[in-house]
Amino acid sequence: MDIFFLGTGAGVPAKLRNVTSIALKLLEERGAVWLFDCGEATQHQILHTSIKPRRIEKIFITHLHGDHIYGLPGLLSSRSFQGGETEVTVYGPKGIEQFLTVTLSVSQTYLKYPLKIVEIEEEVVFEDDQFTVEVRALEHGIPSFGYRIVEKNKPGTLLADKLLEAGVPPGPLYKKIKNGETVTLDNGKTIDPSEFVGPAQKGRIVTILGDTRFCENAVLLAKEADLLVHEATFSKEDAKLAYDYFHSTTHHAAEIATRANVTQLCLTHISSRYDRQASQELVKEACEVFANTIMAEDFKEIHIPAN
Numbered sequence: 001m002d003i004f005f006l007g008t009g010a011g012v013p014a015k016l017r018n019v020t021s022i023a024l025k026l027l028e029e030r031g032a033v034w035l036f037d038c039g040e041a042t043q044h045q046i047l048h049t050s051i052k053p054r055r056i057e058k059i060f061i062t063h064l065h066g067d068h069i070y071g072l073p074g075l076l077s078s079r080s081f082q083g084g085e086t087e088v089t090v091y092g093p094k095g096i097e098q099f100l101t102v103t104l105s106v107s108q109t110y111l112k113y114p115l116k117i118v119e120i121e122e123e124v125v126f127e128d129d130q131f132t133v134e135v136r137a138l139e140h141g142i143p144s145f146g147y148r149i150v151e152k153n154k155p156g157t158l159l160a161d162k163l164l165e166a167g168v169p170p171g172p173l174y175k176k177i178k179n180g181e182t183v184t185l186d187n188g189k190t191i192d193p194s195e196f197v198g199p200a201q202k203g204r205i206v207t208i209l210g211d212t213r214f215c216e217n218a219v220l221l222a223k224e225a226d227l228l229v230h231e232a233t234f235s236k237e238d239a240k241l242a243y244d245y246f247h248s249t250t251h252h253a254a255e256i257a258t259r260a261n262v263t264q265l266c267l268t269h270i271s272s273r274y275d276r277q278a279s280q281e282l283v284k285e286a287c288e289v290f291a292n293t294i295m296a297e298d299f300k301e302i303h304i305p306a307n
Contacts, residue, residue: 034057037068040066040067089115091133121135149205154179156201163196166191177193229268251288270295
């Protein structure tokens with residue numbers, strides 16, 4: 001599981017940072033990529049990476065401001081010409097369906113794959129046997145949401161040597177035991193799976209928030225996360241400006257990380273007023289409150305190891 005930043009700026013594209021888009025690479029887990037927001041030129045950014053558009057399975061939009069969605073029609077269109085044939089699901093606030101339907105219709109864009117659009121509310125918007133994705137409303141000038149991606153716990157390691165000692169031959173029974181099923185051998189002996197499977201492997205948690213002021217829902221979404229990606233559009237000195245424009249400062253993001261007891265905080269959605277050197281000062285500000293803070297940069301990748 002890896003987070004890859006395709007755009008980390010705020011509002012408009014800048015020389016150092018394109019507008020917002022984040023890829024959650026789940027290549028080992030499900031051979032897929034999930035995209036969070038798709039600002040203008042996201043597909044251009046992808047050209048400089050190893051990400052294959054045909055691997056994009058889901059796109060989660062936090063809110064409908066242009067710097068988070070203007071790249072979406074182009075990316076969906078180009079995917080048809082880049083080997084994409086499998087279904088894509090786009091999740092976003094009310095209005096995302098109208099935006100895509102009108103844009104694709106007026107431009108007479110034909111997609112060679114099924115497109116599913118889900119307009120979200122505060123709920124679990126996706127769940128399968130591997131992941132759940134929970135959504136909560138944040139505090140912004142228009143409806144804006146945060147996403148909590150939870151990997152489900154995995155069964156522990158099968159203790160094959162111990163099974164052999166117990167007289168269980170390798171075969172289909174091993175899978176049943178690993179899945180937690182009690183099995184009975186031909187000789188009548190019952191095998192309790194808890195005795196032959198190691199501790200469960202705890203799933204990872206990633207929280208990706210849209211634009212927001214400091215709010216309680218951010219804490220709930222980030223609780224115990226391995227990684228929190230939080231906007232820090234402004235420095236701590238510009239708290240009033242951040243509030244007026246429905247954004248957060250470095251200290252706001254760090255306070256959320258502290259209260260939620262996350263493992264690592266990554267700052268993104270950085271105003272173009274901050275150059276590369278100033279961005280490092282933003283990290284230092286956040287570290288005053290939450291020590292394990294890093295700065296997102298375009299094309300930066302963060303590996304999230306298994307627990």
